Amino acid sequence: MALEITRALLKDVRNLVQAQNNTQLADFFTDVHHADIAEVLDELSFDEAVYIIRLLDSETTSEVLMDVDDDVREKILEQLTDKEIAEEIEELDTDDAADVIAELPEDRKQEVMQQIEDKEHAKEIVELLRYDENSAGGLMAKEMVKVNENWNVLTCVKEMRVQAEEVTRVHSIYVIDDDGKLKGRLSLKDLLMASTRAKIADVYIPRVDSVNVHDSAEDVANVMRKYDLEAIPVVDELGVLVGRITIDDIVDVIKEEAEKDYQLAAGITQDVDSDDSILDLTKARLPWLFLGLLGGIGAFLIMGKFEHTFEENAVLFFFTPLIAAMAGNVGVQSSAIIVQGLANDDVKGSIKSRLIKEMLLALLNGVVLALFLFVFVFVYEQDLMKALAISVSLVVVIVVAGLIGTFVPLFLDKRGIDPAIATGPFITTSNDIFGILIYFLIAQLILGF
């Protein structure tokens, strides 16, 4: 079914481009799915990719353009003329078209828009460009099937056949009143089963889920996932139907959101993948490493303050990597659970009850681990007080780390900041510093140095 992209296949394509053998190239790509063509282009050089884009018809290449990697699309668009881009835009649905236009440099946007022949299409794209890309407005397309509640089923089917030409997947037929306000919906199945003489007002379902054009992409994703919707209408503040969001776009939102949280937890900012350049990867990774470096310097400074006790309590210093690791691990665990809960919108109850629960949990984990460590240190060092000091402070460090890991994302979320930045290196680093400080202070208290 899918095209298997092998080295041999890529070599064949390269040779055909080299030889400018357009007939065989066109043959090769006939009946290949645009997503597969995009994968081939991702592996070729930009010049080769542009050559193939120019060769194939714009109905195919417009879809291919939506499927290639962002950086490949950017390079291809740079090579194409305003007219050529406008031709691709004509073939795309309004939501994809707006995404492509939004990626162009400011000075080219207007040039390309003016070359679009279908003025209605151009107007709709301009409307979509107004919305934030992470809002319902930024996700929706103008293509949908809508009918007036005053029509009958026959008029509706006729009108629908015209509208449906433009719409890849119909899903639902939205019913509006004379002011364009969303009243309800009809499924294709309902329409197929209804008598042609029936009035729409009598057969439509007057209840329909909808989102506001300014709702966040994440909220739209949560609503569609919760209610298992495959398409959702978008309304403005007056309740007027302005667009439609389909599940395929939401699948990408859900995936990107989860990947972004994961990447942030792993200390990677920006949306990079393993094929990006070393420079892009460095930009995404170095800032967090630098934060870790500063944390390490903090730990160094704290340990320096306790240097005087080394001769007597060397063993304390040898356990600092253990303390730092435990503080970091517990912090990441507790923050990850809160961040996921917040993303799924199922963190309920007060911050206080969360903190109490995490404290009990960290206490339980901490005591189990500390008991083990106590036995190890006591057997290895034959020193009850040192074993006690190290294990008691481990428990306190774990509890504090758990509380910080729980509190920080909840606090950020309340402030309207994405809590995902709190997982990973940020929590690890601050917990390293707090952990080592608490550890030495408690040990000092118990051992009296």
Add this chain to the structure above:
Amino acid sequence: MALEITRALLKDVRNLVQAQNNTQLADFFTDVHHADIAEVLDELSFDEAVYIIRLLDSETTSEVLMDVDDDVREKILEQLTDKEIAEEIEELDTDDAADVIAELPEDRKQEVMQQIEDKEHAKEIVELLRYDENSAGGLMAKEMVKVNENWNVLTCVKEMRVQAEEVTRVHSIYVIDDDGKLKGRLSLKDLLMASTRAKIADVYIPRVDSVNVHDSAEDVANVMRKYDLEAIPVVDELGVLVGRITIDDIVDVIKEEAEKDYQLAAGITQDVDSDDSILDLTKARLPWLFLGLLGGIGAFLIMGKFEHTFEENAVLFFFTPLIAAMAGNVGVQSSAIIVQGLANDDVKGSIKSRLIKEMLLALLNGVVLALFLFVFVFVYEQDLMKALAISVSLVVVIVVAGLIGTFVPLFLDKRGIDPAIATGPFITTSNDIFGILIYFLIAQLILGF
């Protein structure tokens, strides 16, 4: 649109249950979406939840059961009789029904299955129970609309009306031959627009994506996402159409897969969320913390071996948390990128080329960070050789950590083990130990102790 679940609302519901005021309770839940009812039940006690399940009709409650948290469903099923569960099963689509049956204790499965009156439904559920829950067979439903290629459009529409009664969303109509083999598809839109006299064989689209019943859930998700599909037919080894998977189930697979990888990276095994009990959360978190503890003990033993040099080189010991943190962070960063790439099926090329790229990347990051650290140590300690020893070993530690972080998930993946277990504590812990060992060995080489 959605029900806002407030404390006041929960209190009202509780009072109505307490007073056994069935009329008002039923009124309250009329026209409330099953996903919202499920959220209410998640917040109630099990007894209250069971009371409401028994009160509402099984058409509603069967859907509610699919939406409540896993542990709530388990408790409710425990309370219901075999007959009551069978009634819920009758209302569910085969895929959901099979999931519920699979969750029952072995001895109840057969009892419940025998109580199902619709023998055809029961037979289909038994068929689905054969498949692994993470395979296409485990995701698919038997409900779909299929027509024979030898029919005409009119027969097809008639037959379809009968079949469509059973199918919530039609998506595509699958065309089969006399042996039940999948030949192609028809969309509802095509059918609505075709003449009633046309033969199916003349109007259907002879190309249709399909998956094999034994393909993994992750592969199905990748295919549906790549080709933007909303439903995909499932065939067996003979090409016979055996079921259909819809995008709403795949959305859950994609989300769970991404969440699982994220949780593993954060050191959480098992699928837990913030509302789970302290015991369940401990089970998910403690093993990884224990691993971290062992790593810390490893670091302790290594540092103990170098104790003799403390008097001269105390500063070396104070930087061990920094070295451990950097080794851990770099390892997590590089493994996260590989794990995500593998999950999205876009890690191509040889392991060797990946390792060379990561080495260059880590070298670049390492040199930048080491330069900063060199200046800090030199200024703070006024000792060129120590500054040199610490920064040179930092570079080597970062490069080795990056290589381990890249190699381990690729190696696990080649061995057929989920590479996600390699991110998080596993990489952090091994990188901590290797990092500190390499650090002291290089410092020893440079400073000669």
